Amino acid sequence: MDKICLASPHMSEEGFEMKYVEEAFKTNWIAPLGKNVDEFENEVAARIGVDSAVALNSGTSAIHLALKAAGVKHGDTVFCQSLTFSATVNPILYLNAVPVFIDSDYKSWNMNPDALEKAFEKYDPKAVIVVHLYGLSADLNRICEICRKHNVALIEDAAESLGTKYKGKYTGTFGDYGVFSFNGNKIITTSGGGMIVSKNRDMTAKIRFWSTQSRENERYYQHLEIGYNYRMSNVLAGIGRGQLQVLNQRIEKKRYIFEFYKNELNHLDNIELMPINDWNEPNCWLSCMLLKGRTRPLDIILELEKNNIESRHVWKPMHMQPIFSGYDYVGGNVSEELFENGVCLPSDTKMSDDDLRRVCNVIKGI
Structure with missing residues (x-):
């Protein structure tokens, strides 16, 4: 019997992906950055209705930089949905912050707003990470309201929910930052990759800066901050542009x-x-x-x-x-x-x- 997979990569029958990949080869843009990266960011942002996006090498990298953008530092508390993959949590520990896990509800299979409200009675967190598990959106109205009331940054782990809508609006666009994954098993793939989206252009510019080793705008290499090698490859972004069409x-x-x-x-x-x-x-x-x-x-x-x-x-x-x-x-x-x-x-x-x-x-x- 042929194997039936849980979820495997599915390239377009039309070959959209190869068009952009071949263009990268023909123009010799096999570097980490290039036209495909810029256009993939613009196309995803336009598709879901946000102001800006940064293509990265994984969804995990995106969560890491979203937490950093939210100001999370050593010793800070971060509320995180418990029912998720470990990639949602690991970046909290990268920053030496402290996760507090929040239960789900049967209605959404995602973060329980009542449990979230209860957690605020015990802790003063720097950020909240909500997950849209298996493509099901969390109860965003209540969760956003709670975060606004406590003036806390909301990060949406939308790794599994690209294209999902909550009350007519795409997941990943409600919080301060939205994170997507393009891993091989996701609904569209770049083989490996991720993206962070936000309405805050200044902060996405900062995230782009961090993700390219925090290199200052000088003729020589100068660094005033710790940086990361987190940018998406121009070749893989070409696959993403083709995948986005299907x-x-x-x-x-x-x-x-x-x-x-x-x-x-x-x-x-x-x-x-x-x-x-x-x-x-x-x-x-x-x-x-x-x-x-x-x-x-x-x-x-x-x-x-x-x-x-x-x-x-x-x-x-x-x-x-x-x-x-x-x-x-x-x-x-x-x-x-x-x-x-x-x-x-x-x-x-x-x-x-x-x-x-x-x-x-x-x-x-x-």
């Missing part, structure tokens, strides 16, 4: 996959698909389900593996990770229950209906 198609297919699973599986008593709220227009990057019966996620994952089908547990919450066990956590047990009962289903945009039926038949058989 983003709508990828979102459409991801939503089709989710609806297929919903129609085939949601009627089963012990399965519940991830929530889609009235205010949410998700990109459905990964379609996920919760198990409510005796069947456990590992049962599903192992049986799918026997049929050469890739699936995955829902993210293990950060407050349950050994490396982060010494940091505080605010909330209940929602994120733990989502992890203990959740399965990420194959959501590869190259899947056929036969592939989708194959996945569903294995699950129904269990």
